[in-house]
Amino acid sequence: MGERCCAVLRVLVLQAAWALAGGQVRYSVPEEAKAGTVVGRLAQDLGLEAGEAEARRLRLVAQGRRASVEVSGASGALLVSSRLDREELCGKSAPCALRLEVLLERPLRVFHVQLEVTDINDNAPIFPAVRKNLSIAELATQPGSRFPLEGASDADIGANAQLSYTLSPSEHFSLDLQKSNERNLIPELVLTKSLDRETIPVHRLVLTATDGGRPSLTGTMELVISVLDANDNAPQFNQSVYKVQLPESADVGTLVARVNATDADEGINSEVTYAVTSFIPPGGRDVISVNSKTGEIHLTGALDFEEVNAIDFRIEARDQGTPPLSSHCSVELEVLDVNDNAPEVWVTSLSVPVPEDASVGTVVALLSVSDRDSGANGRVRCWVWPAAPFGLEATFAGSYSLVLREALDRERVSEYEVEVRAEDGGAPALGARRGLRVPVSDVNDNAPLFAQAVYTVLARENNAAGAELARLWARDPDEAGNGRVSYSVWEGAAGGVGAAAGSGWRAASSYVSVDAESGRVWALQPLDYEELQVLQFEVRAVDAGEPPLCGNATVQLFVLDENDNAPALLPPAGSAPEAGAVAAEAASSSSSSFVGPVSGSGTLWAWAAWGAPAGQVVAKIRAVDADSGYNAWLRYELWEPRAKGPFRVGLYSGEVSTARPLDEADGARHTLLIVVRDHGEPARSATATLSVSLLEANEAALAAGSSSASSGSRSALGVDVGGAAASAATNVWLVVAICAVSSLFLLALVLYGASRWAPRAAVLSGPGPTTLVCASEVGSWSYSQRHSRSLCVADGAAKSDLMVFSPNFPPPPPGAASKDTQPEPSALLHTRI
Secondary structure, three states: OHHHHHHHHHHHHHHHHHHHOOOEEEEEEEOOOOOOOEEEOHHHHOOOOOOHHHHOOOEEEOOOOOOOEEEOOOOOOEEEOOOOOHHHHHOOOOOOEEEEEEEEOOOOEEEEEEEEEEOOOOOOOEOOOOEEEEEEEOOOOOOOOEEEOOOOEOOOOHHHHOOEEEEOOOOOEEEEEEEOOOOOEEEEEEEOOOOOOOOOOEEEEEEEEEOOOOOOOEEEEEEEEEEEOOOOOOOEEOOOEEEEEEEOOOOOOOEEEEOOEEOOOOHHHHOEEEEEEEEEOHHHHHOEEEOOOOOEEEEOOOOOOOOOOEEEEEEEEEEOOOOOOEEEEEEEEEEEOOOOOOOEEEEEEEOOOEEOOOOOOOEEEEEEEEOOOOHHHHOEEEEEEOOOOEEEEEEEOOEEEEEEOOOOOOOOOOEEEEEEEEEEOOOOOOEEEEEEEEEEEOOOOOOOEEOOOEEEEEEEOOOOOOOEEEEOOEEOOOOHHHHOEEEEEOOOOOOEEEEOOOOOOOOHHHOEEEOOOOOEEEEOOOOOOOOEEEEEEEEEEEEOOOOOOEEEEEEEEEEEOOOOOOOEEOOOOOOOOOOOOOOOOOOOEEEOOOOOOOOOOOEEEEEEEOOOOOOOEEEEEOEEOOOOHHHHOOEEEEEEOOOOOOEEEOOOOOEEEEOOOOOHHHOOEEEEEEEEEOOOOOOOEEEEEEEEEEEOHHHHHHHHHHHHHHHHHOOOOOEOOOOHHHHHHHHHHHHHHHHHHHHHHHHHHHHHHHHHHOOOOEEEOOOOOOEEEEOOOOOOOOOOOOOOEEEEOOOOOOOOEEEEEOOOOOOOOOOOOOOOOOOOHHHEEEEEO
């Protein structure tokens, strides 16, 4: 435990030292170090634990040129990987510092390492030529005369490049060193004793250059001095040093300077020619030339401030005498920087794709920016375009991080084309651009969404099991598994079945199922309108993301009535029949349709007194249909006798009444075949046979009393006989029906027009019970019994049924026997559109 605490403390101390040092590690290594030489324990200096360097992939990032070092994956040490030559890497620049970038993953971090390559004395001084020929006149040259020599050059720097010169022993010559400027020493040969050509015509000396390294290295040049006669005046320059400044953009052929030397002699001894004798650096001879006649110095090559910022050379003026005499001057050419290098942008690391839930400040890429110019021309500013959602943060001189500035949304933008722009401070400014493609990866941040919160589905009853009822679709803008949706009926939500009274409640999953992939809603069993009118349930859409997200939609399934129930005749009411009417047991039969003579019959018995006036109710047929709307609207027709007889049947009331006063000529017994049928398509019907006996008034009263005593125990079909009060009530209802039909017809036209402009389901509120208006391509639909009063108009169908039921019309109670058992035309409007 104590060792672990010490290790943690050491990491904290290193991190603190790292922060105080400005976030940079510095190492030094001598050039020509052997491959494998340990430069430094990089992982330890960065505060990493043992083995963490390999686990987090500690590595170097190249920046355009060979670094000659590498990071050991096992130990995390910085090692020499190949030959290090300071002169090749940095030339004469001092110090020779290499900027390295070190990457560390999980999390991504960048460290800056400065590696200084120190110089060793591995380069000996070199003279421009192995041999130097000099000609000196024996008379014209006096002791003390000086003859500049070309100095040696050393590729090393510092003390290793500090040269000293020695001359082999001679009684006539000595060596003197002159500083041409702060950087260079020029060796000069000094004549110490007059020359005598006849004694020694040629002097051979050795000039040795020794550097300041340990051990020191040397270079030599042989001096061959020929002693000449005659010419006693050397040319003289008008100034000893010429200083010139030229921009590096100067064209080839530009005049650098014009030197001028004069000779006091006459004739051929005064004719002067010019020549360049030495260059520092030696490469200057490739860009400088002098006209031997005029002394004009011109550029013969392009200047480059980034390669050479100064050129020093000497001009020799030689006359044409015998022997020729010469003099020298120095020319110092300073190269001025111009903004001729655009910035360079390098992408050292790119971490893509970026998850769309990445936090603000996430590092996306690491960039390196440089400009080879100097001063203002080399100062670079960087920015990113477009400005959102990414930005640049400077991490070190010339190093930037591309970071996230705003939250991402892949569903809005799935990929960004980012451009990093750099511009220097020159005039005119130069710029560079680097494009980056940053894709955004998806996360499950969008739940499936249905197009509607509530779906209204219309289905006809008696559908086949497995029939498709509807198709639901939920949109999830995520991609791949995050956007793959599966559907199910959600039992967890509050849902239920609107069923007929007394049928109870059942789970929605017992009626319908949803295909998990397609969202197809299909029926598990045939639907029965008489059992179920409205089924409401929820469908859940769940995506395949992690964690999964879901969305719900409510489905309201309305069952449309089919005419699958024939009218059924009701038993007689429990109360005593009216005077003049007798109920008797009878059998009845029904058929699915009524075409031609009705087959089957039920026999009912009734009695009427002779002399009964026209319009007197003899009996009343009561029937009910389990269907709804038109399918439950009943009408009564007298099928037999076909000829005009003494009796008639109310079309919608079912009342059998006298058509005219009865007399003895009508006969003692009449058999009436009455058909009860609905308005469905196809229509269904039931038949009843009514046998009416004509009796004397006292016999009819006796029969009525007998029938009254036994009416409570009969289970056959019933017949009620009414009087004049029924006729009066019928007239009142006819007046009401005419008014209601007119009002409802206008209302139907208004609702039909509104349905054309409102394709979705809408709810109309009123003072009474709610009236539902809905549209569907399935066809017409109405729901009028038991629970609600509704209206539905179907758009787009070739034929639509518009049904309006009065909200104030009550449903018939079971077993009721009145003229309100079936809705009259005053309470129902049926229009074909």
